[in-house]
Amino acid sequence: MDGSLSGPGDISTPGRVAGPEEGVTAQELALAARNHGLPLEALRYDVTPPGLHYVLVHYDIPMTGADGWRLTVGGRVLRPLDLDLDALRARPAVTRRVTLECAGNGRARLTPRPVSQPWLVEAVGTAEWTGVPLAALLAEAGVAEEAVEAVFTGADHGIERGVEQDYRRSLPLAAAADPARDVLVAYAMNGAPLPPQHGSPLRLVVPGWYGMAHVKWLHDITLTDTPYTGFQQSVAYRLRQEAADPGEPVSLMAPRALMVPPGFPDFMSRTRVVRPGSVSLIGRAWSGHGPISRVEISEDGGVVWTEAERRHDPAHPWAWCAWRHMWTATPGLRHLTVRATDAAGNVQPLTGPWNRGGFANNAVQRVEVLCTPDASAGRADGA
Amino acid sequence: MDGSLSGPGDISTPGRVAGPEEGVTAQELALAARNHGLPLEALRYDVTPPGLHYVLVHYDIPMTGADGWRLTVGGRVLRPLDLDLDALRARPAVTRRVTLECAGNGRARLTPRPVSQPWLVEAVGTAEWTGVPLAALLAEAGVAEEAVEAVFTGADHGIERGVEQDYRRSLPLAAAADPARDVLVAYAMNGAPLPPQHGSPLRLVVPGWYGMAHVKWLHDITLTDTPYTGFQQSVAYRLRQEAADPGEPVSLMAPRALMVPPGFPDFMSRTRVVRPGSVSLIGRAWSGHGPISRVEISEDGGVVWTEAERRHDPAHPWAWCAWRHMWTATPGLRHLTVRATDAAGNVQPLTGPWNRGGFANNAVQRVEVLCTPDASAGRADGA
Incomplete structure (x- = not known):
């Protein structure tokens, strides 16, 4: 059962944008x-x-x-x-x-x-x-x-x-x-x-x-x-x-901060679970436009921001910087967000800039965290 | 904006099967x-x-x-x-x-x-x-x-x-x-x-x-x-x-053979492109049930099978074996398939065994290859 001859155009199609209801494709x-x-x-x-x-x-x-x-x-x-x-x-x-x-x-x-x-x-x-x-x-x-x-x-x-x-x-x-x-x-x-x-x-x-x-x-x-x-x-x-x-x-990297998702994850949803109390949030931030001048955390989806502590290593100007922030987790479903600002004044946006190629979308990371009511969550694995 | 308290059940849901039109989900x-x-x-x-x-x-x-x-x-x-x-x-x-x-x-x-x-x-x-x-x-x-x-x-x-x-x-x-x-x-x-x-x-x-x-x-x-x-x-x-x-x-690995996709790929479709003539197909095969006893190639989607040459290394009984097969590519869209049989008599199926967890689906690999009409394909990148 031979296939008919097709030109490369059939296997190598122009760039496109997914339809409104289209899930991620097999390709x-x-x-x-x-x-x-x-x-x-x-x-x-x-x-x-x-x-x-x-x-x-x-x-x-x-x-x-x-x-x-x-x-x-x-x-x-x-x-x-x-x-x-x-x-x-x-x-x-x-x-x-x-x-x-x-x-x-x-x-x-x-x-x-x-x-x-x-x-x-x-x-x-x-x-x-x-x-x-x-x-x-x-x-x-x-x-x-x-x-x-x-x-x-x-x-x-x-x-x-x-x-x-x-x-x-x-x-x-x-x-x-x-x-x-x-x-x-x-x-x-x-x-x-x-x-x-x-x-x-x-x-x-x-x-x-x-x-x-x-x-x-x-x-x-x-x-x-x-x-x-x-x-x-x-x-x-x-x-x-x-x-x-x-x-x-496309040329220099836009500023971006990322957080190590705190606590532990659900396998499938990757939603995080933490216990109430102090949680040390850590992560990295970088920009191709210059040093990171500010990292901020929001616990309310991006309305109120608090500055995180940064640690720059002057020996490595082309590498990300580390940041840290102490968060007090209280019971409920929480939405953590982090954003970076660089020395050139570029600030990470809440919604990324759209373009057909999907390049340089530095919209802020959003991390959903379930803080349990007390020191136990779920059920222990019965052995 | 605090989320309301949710139990872990909301972030950690039972296993499920995708709907008929459902693409790959964000999770x-x-x-x-x-x-x-x-x-x-x-x-x-x-x-x-x-x-x-x-x-x-x-x-x-x-x-x-x-x-x-x-x-x-x-x-x-x-x-x-x-x-x-x-x-x-x-x-x-x-x-x-x-x-x-x-x-x-x-x-x-x-x-x-x-x-x-x-x-x-x-x-x-x-x-x-x-x-x-x-x-x-x-x-x-x-x-x-x-x-x-x-x-x-x-x-x-x-x-x-x-x-x-x-x-x-x-x-x-x-x-x-x-x-x-x-x-x-x-x-x-x-x-x-x-x-x-x-x-x-x-x-x-x-x-x-x-x-x-x-x-x-x-x-x-x-x-x-x-x-x-x-x-x-x-x-x-x-x-x-x-x-x-x-x-x-689930326990032992079912037999499987895989092929290095021949030629070169299209970035997005991963469809392969080869020139007409002899193409050396190579790959690996393995099974948890015993040594691989046969590797076969089909050029017609699984109707006619030809045995490939295998190379076992007796020093490594738990590792995959190598296989090789010389294929003569002729112009057109081709559908290569490879299947393994192990010493216990298990043969890779054309369609995998379905189960709710999606485990051990060892259906044969299918590789789509476009063989060009002659020694050139597409256009050279204009420098």
Whole structure:
């Protein structure tokens, strides 16, 4: 029983928005089963343990390895480079602790819901990345006067809305070549070689930017004299109200605070249960626009806000900060909310900004907590 | 704005089956975003790299660590044990390569769909587990004559269908104390201490059984003189047609074969694209009932089957076997299917056995592949 020949258009359809009554589709579910978020209790770690950091892979994890891998640096440069891993490791290395968030984080909380990887709030993680500063590599190659952008090509290959491609993104040269931006060509994560799903053996790390800029399985950097207009730059990752809008590009992470949900959960609803009394709320906050200047907690769904205590580690300016707040739980169903404000004055909104791609929805996290009437809840498991 | 007091029943509802038109719910999506499957291309590894192995956590990953952790062995034993990690590590250790699959794998492919963690086919992984044989620990403690089961308690705490509990499961003593069953109290995974999400610092590993038996964050083993009837044994993990059925317990993994989807994917539909010609299909197959005796491929949706070549590694009887089959792709939309048969004569079905919990659905994997008319597909990404 052969199927009839279909063009790629039938298997690779345009972006769309879910209908008003439409649940999460089987295709979205397949993406949710492959890609994974940070279980929110893992916000307690300064550096996310391996396997708990969020992962988003556009196509397949390519079959790559350190043996024979080469990074080429070419285009509008004076001295093209062609380096193997040993050559990269022989160069001066730096390690940066970086909080990394998917641009689609929050997408599935939008109404109507853009149909794609259905993140709620958990597409984030923090790792220690070790590698060679991109600014140093570009200085070594010599940037030609006419260069305006650096284009990064990864080894993951697929088709997206009808366009077959290797994953490829660009950065303005001003960001790519600025040592203060700390852009890295990284070969280690938390002190070990990159795991396959995080770009083994080489990836870009662009502190402050959403994940789409951090090209994994990186094998080529080409400087261009015109802005790059490929799929991931001009079609995907734009903030659009209508499909025909050119849209603004997605770039820096909007501010977001997340809380470790307190108490313990119900398996299915994930609603939390706490006992009455003092409950220590903890979490993290970050922004690509600058340091977090305020974290606030609301116990009434966002009417009254109380400032939480923050702890910044000056050694790690690109990483999330920790926050803490003591909450007195009283019996009943409670609605906790947390919001972050950054030094640039951006405040997390109660309702996220809608766009067709579902990008950068930094609406506040809402956590439903049932505080029991007394020190017991439910029934003990009969043994 | 305080919520009114609600009993746990409102946040912790009975199991249910989705309505005929009901998409995946927000609660199921929250589970899918937390827990994660094996990206199918990772079937190419004999041992699954860290972070790609499936993870299912009932409640939260508890905040545990090796410092101060103790394992107690008590109940119907002659010499109760109370061991710290150093004491366990000082005992003779074994390492076993074990394929581990969630009992709910395949749940979201059932019709009607039981509402819970919505796995498709990817809730599996293979790891090298190192630890102390449970049979040796029980021999050391001395099994009392009246003992019939071993009950294992983990540190993860939550509420499920109204029952507050620590995660707890039992094994028949015949399985627990049999050295040939290779049940382990494991403290290392792939040569490193257990990651938080896999049970740090200690877990049970029960080769051949679905994941619910492999109790994580293990801190107590109690031998009992009556069968354990707690929630995870008598309420959850039963094969039931109706809610009131007692149901058969879920135990050994049913046979399953999975394929690395060939070619490259479309981002959203995950449909595969290949060029015409020879395509090497590879994958894995496993069963808890015995070795895999046959793997077959169908190119027509399950009418005609061709046997694939298998490679068993006799050193690893509890791990999946590898299989390979050369497929000649011709232009059109193709429907590949793979099925496994085990030495006990169990054959994977085309349509999975339905039950209210959505357990052990080992219906064959189906992979849709578009073979292009010639050596090009789609359009190249314009740079």
